[in-house]
Amino acid sequence: MADQNEIQLFDGKQVRYVWNEEQEKYFFSVVDVIQVLTDSTTPRRYWSDLKRKLAAEGSEMYEKIVQLKLPSSDGKSYLTDVADTEQVFRLIQSVPSKKAEPFKLWLAALGQERMNQLQDPELSIEQAIKDYRRLGYSEDWINQRIKTIEIRKGLTDEWQRGGMKEEHDYAILTDIISRAWSGMTTREYKKYKGLRKESLRDNMTNVELMLNGLAEAAATELSKRENPKGFAENANIAQRGGDVAHVARERLEQELGDTVISDKRAMNFTNPPEELPFNDAEEVKE
Helix, strand or coil, X not given: CCEEEEEEEECCEEEXXXXXXXXXXXXXXXXXXXXXXXXXXXXXXXXXXXXHHHHHCCCHHHHHCEEEEEECCCCCEEEEEEEEHHHHHHHHHHCCCCCHHHHHHHHHHHHHHHHHHHHCHHHHHHHHHHHHHHCCCCHHHHHHHHHXXXXXXXXXXXXXXXXXXXXXXXXXXXXXXHHHHHCCCHHHHHHHCCCCCCCCHHHCCHHHHHHHHHHHHHHHHHHXXXXXXXXXXXHHHHHHHHHHHHHHHHHHHHHXXXXXXXXXXXXXXXXXXXXXXXXXXXHCCC
16 A cells, blocks of 8 residues: 555544655644644634635745545545645644644654554554454455455565566556456556545455455465566566466356456445544545
């Protein structure tokens, strides 16, 4: 998961945030931070007024506010104003609040928790399980998803050992595997499910996860045996790994009399997520 949406509680209020793997930093929902600091019943209006003030002052913080998709109370995700930890500290200075110091300590603790997870992968997996449970996924699905995360890590380790160091190479190899077993690239698969920036794997059914995991596990084992070097050899193994899962898919579909490739998204097979504080539909930019 490149961007990991999460929710934490501060003083009984939910704060949505994203951990961005590429930039290695948190981005927090500004509206949520405003509500925590002010207890305002209209935090979006408060933030709108503050944005105009910051813009008029030529504030550097205003220029660095970006928008990312975060979950809303209707179960969908909308583009929402977010700020990284540094900008949140600047925001705190602009909002008179008795909660400023406790909130700063909360941010620092959150940062330390992430560092602990990076040093101990088991902690990160435990957090992922908690997040999936909160989002309403079944225990069977969660177990399958965690297993595929482990398989994926083993595969990328093999790619790195085989000389693949660029994210671009990883994306192409992933598409080769995906097309081999499902008939679609990652982009095509996401389009089929009606996804945009959402995680494809987080929107796969149990069977889809199983087949994708089989493809990547097969590619991993082939790589360990054959020690590929360079892109062409790794691509060949990616194709063969995907072919293994394609054979399994065809056999299963023969038995079922139906396709196992589903257009269902997470919202179609999960329980409703816990109530979230805001509906950000108004914040979507065309």
